[in-house]
Structures are given as structure tokens and as C-alpha cells.
Amino acid sequence: MSCRHHGCSSPGLDDDGDGVDVTFTGGGRRRFDLVVGTDGLHSATRALAFGPEEQFHRYLGYCFAGWTMPNSFGMSHEGTLWSVPGRGAVIYAVGDTDQVHGFLSFTRETPPFEAFRDPRTQRDLVAARFAGDDVWEVPALVAGMRAADDVFFDVVSQIRMPHWSTGRVGLVGDAAHAPSFLSGQGSSLALVGAYVLAGELAAAPTPREGFARYERRLRDFVTRNQALADGGQTVIVPRTEEDIVRRDAALRGSGSLVADGGRPEHSALALPTYAAA
Numbered sequence: 397m398s399c400r401h402h403g404c405s406s407p408g409l410d411d412d413g414d415g416v417d418v419t420f421t422g423g424g425r426r427r428f429d430l431v432v433g434t435d436g437l438h439s440a441t442r443a444l445a446f447g448p449e450e451q452f453h454r455y456l457g458y459c460f461a462g463w464t465m466p467n468s469f470g471m472s473h474e475g476t477l478w479s480v481p482g483r484g485a486v487i488y489a490v491g492d493t494d495q496v497h498g499f500l501s502f503t504r505e506t507p508p509f510e511a512f513r514d515p516r517t518q519r520d521l522v523a524a525r526f527a528g529d530d531v532w533e534v535p536a537l538v539a540g541m542r543a544a545d546d547v548f549f550d551v552v553s554q555i556r557m558p559h560w561s562t563g564r565v566g567l568v569g570d571a572a573h574a575p576s577f578l579s580g581q582g583s584s585l586a587l588v589g590a591y592v593l594a595g596e597l598a599a600a601p602t603p604r605e606g607f608a609r610y611e612r613r614l615r616d617f618v619t620r621n622q623a624l625a626d627g628g629q630t631v632i633v634p635r636t637e638e639d640i641v642r643r644d645a646a647l648r649g650s651g652s653l654v655a656d657g658g659r660p661e662h663s664a665l666a667l668p669t670y671a672a673a
């Protein structure tokens with residue numbers, strides 16, 4: 397699974413049943429009892445062990461870019477947003493500093509896989525979508541994005557896999573089951589998954605059995621929380637004028653984006669207590 401030339405290596409995972417030989421991109425090879433991929437939505441570990449991302453990728457129809465920029469808006473501990481059907485812009489100040497976060501998000505029929513590896517293509521894609529919006533702070537946001545060196549661009553997508561492990565290689569968090577930010581549950585699923593996997597691996601006679609028990613405990617919880625994103629709307633990018641009216645009414649009524657007391661899906665798993673090792 398690996399090749400080597402000019403001092404570089406193609407990364408590789410060779411699982412022979414008793415251990416996993418890992419070949420690193422920078423060169424070098426080491427053997428491990430097991431490998432756990434925690435490398436997010438576009439996991440390279442998943443690609444090595446299970447194949448291309450496309451087969452597990454469920455695109456939900458939105459793209460976004462976020463970055464930091466100078467706080468020329470005088471904002472402190474607050475956020476403000478602008479939206480029209482299919483496009484939304486946000487500025488928010490987490491604290492009281494000279495930096496704010498900019499965020500532009502929009503609907504798109506197909507995922508722009510071609511943009512993932514090229515920051516310039518990403519900026520062009522976002523700027524083109526907001527090109528006619530000479531209103532509010534949108535031009536300042538587009539300019540801020542162009543100037544920023546920390547732009548994070550991605551699609552709003554889920555990862556759905558029939559299994560989260562193969563042999564001695566397993567996945568945790570977004571790498572295994574990204575629910576997307578439409579669910580609001582990605583961090584919780586990742587943390588709960590890491591806790592359960594650690595407990596089950598420590599208790600099980602073999603890694604294979606530990607991975608299987610982890611998946612049995614977590615699968616229903618993950619499925620239910622991923623479903624929260626079904627037909628979901630982002631608060632930031634309503635799709636129609638009616639959606640904007642509904643969103644505004646909901647925000648005025650509750651004063652909060654979060655349902656009081658959470659949703660039943662959030663607490664659908666009782667965490668087991670594992671004996672200390």
C-alpha cells in the first residue's frame with residue numbers, strides 16, 4: 397500500500413491481523429497495535445482504510461467560509477447577520493478584541509470538490525456568489541475574506557458509513573459520522589464517541605471486539621442526532637422569503653437559537669461508567 401521515491405512516502409496502513417504498519421507521508425514506518433482516525437470530515441485515515449470519501453459523503457446543499465478580520469465595526473460580545481434566500485452573512489465578536497469573525501454561507505446544488513485543495517478557488521467561489529450584494533457589510537466581508545490568511549472553507553455535509561472500523565483501524569467523531577452543524581451535535585458526538593471507544597477498547601479482549609462494542613453502543617445515538625439535520629435549515633441561510641419570516645419570528649419569540657432543555661436526541665445515550673485502568 398505504500399511507495400517511496402525522492403525521500404517521500406505515500407501514506408499507508410497495512411493491517412496483518414496482529415498489528416498495523418503505518419507508513420507516514422514524511423517518511424518512516426511504525427507498527428501499532430491499533431489505529432484510530434480522528435481527522436475530521438475529510439479524514440485521510442478513512443480514505444486509507446475504507447476508500448474514497450465520496451461513497452460516505454452526504455452533501456446537505458450549503459457551503460461556507462469563515463475567517464478573522466479587523467474589528468472595524470466596533471463590536472463586542474455580539475453578532476449580527478444579514479440574509480436573503482440562499483445567502484447569508486455574519487459578523488460576530490466572541491469577546492472584546494480588535495478582531496471579529498466573518499462568515500459567508502450560501503446554497504449550492506452540488507458540492508465543489510474541486511475547490512477543496514485550492515484556497516484561491518474557494519475565495520473566488522464565495523466572492524462570485526455575493527458579487528451583486530452591495531448592501532449592508534457584505535462588500536466589507538468579501539474584502540475581509542480576500543485579505544485574510546486564515547480562511548476556512550468547507551461544505552455542509554454528513555458522513556454516513558455502514559461500519560466505523562475495519563480490523564484494527566477505527567474512526568471517531570466527524571471522520572466516522574459527521575452530523576454537520578445543522579444538527580448542532582458534532583462536538584458532542586465526537587466527545588461521547590471518544591469516551592465510549594476508550595472504555596470499550598480497555599475492557600474488550602481484542603481491538604476488533606472493542607471497536608464492535610463501541611459501534612453497538614453508539615450507532616442509534618449517532619443516527620438519531622444525524623437525523624436532526626434532515627430537512628434542516630441553517631439560521632444563517634434560509635432558502636425562501638417565507639423561511640426568513642419564520643426564522644425571524646422564532647428568534648423574536650424565544651430569544652434563543654437553542655431549544656430550552658435541549659432535544660430528546662441530545663440525551664438519548666446514557667454514558668456507561670468504565671472501570672479505571
Ligand SMILES: Cc1cc2nc3c(=O)[nH]c(=O)nc-3n(C[C@H](O)[C@H](O)[C@H](O)COP(=O)(O)OP(=O)(O)OC[C@H]3O[C@@H](n4cnc5c(N)ncnc54)[C@H](O)[C@@H]3O)c2cc1C
Nearest residue numbers: 434435436437440568569570571577580581582583584586
Ligand atoms: C461552522 C461550524 C459550526 C459548528 N457548530 C457546532 C455546534 O454549534 N455544536 C457542535 O456540537 N458542533 C458544531 N460543529 C461541528 C464540530 O465542529 C465538529 O463536529 C467537531 O469539531 C468534530 O470533532 P472531530 O475531533 O471529530 O474533528 P475536527 O474538529 O474536525 O478535528 C480533526 C482534526 O484533525 C486534524 N487533521 C485532519 N487531517 C489531518 C492530517 N492528515 N494529519 C494531521 N491532522 C489532521 C485537523 O487539523 C483537526 O484538528 C460546527 C462545525 C462547523 C464547521
